[in-house]
Amino acid sequence: LASWASRLGINREGGRPRLVEPTIDSILQCCTKRGDCIEWPYGDRNGYGRMWVDGRIKTVTRIVYSLFNAVKEEDMKGLVVMHKCDNPPCVNPQHLVLGTHADNVRDMVLKGRNK
Numbered sequence: 001l002a003s004w005a006s007r008l009g010i011n012r013e014g015g016r017p018r019l020v021e022p023t024i025d026s027i028l029q030c031c032t033k034r035g036d037c038i039e040w041p042y043g044d045r046n047g048y049g050r051m052w053v054d055g056r057i058k059t060v061t062r063i064v065y066s067l068f069n070a071v072k073e074e075d076m077k078g079l080v081v082m083h084k085c086d087n088p089p090c091v092n093p094q095h096l097v098l099g100t101h102a103d104n105v106r107d108m109v110l111k112g113r114n115k
Contacts, residue, residue, distance in 0.1 A: 022053055024067050027060060027091060037090040047088035060091050068093035080104050086111060 040049030049060030061081040085095040
């Protein structure tokens with residue numbers, strides 16, 4: 001990683017970045033802008049961003065949503081972070097919304113992504 005990454009407390013573990021204590025700024029500095037989307041470069045095979053935090057792999061969208069909206073991750077149990085933009089690597093806080101699994105499925109069907 002670039003030298004700025006080590007200054008931000010970013011290390012590599014298992015091929016994914018590990019943030020010592022993630023902040024919106026430290027996450028966004030790892031991203032690239034594509035249109036209105038801000039894309040996290042380290043995703044799973046479906047493009048959803050993942051990172052190591054506290055010895056666990058977490059989804060970057062949940063971390064960003066939690067930090068940006070001042071919502072504790074434990075208060076998000078049973079809920080999913082949905083993309084308004086339908087772009088899996090996007091972590092733009094303005095593109096993320098919290099919902100139920102049923103909300104996510106409904107959104108998928110309404111947008112024709114279920115085919």
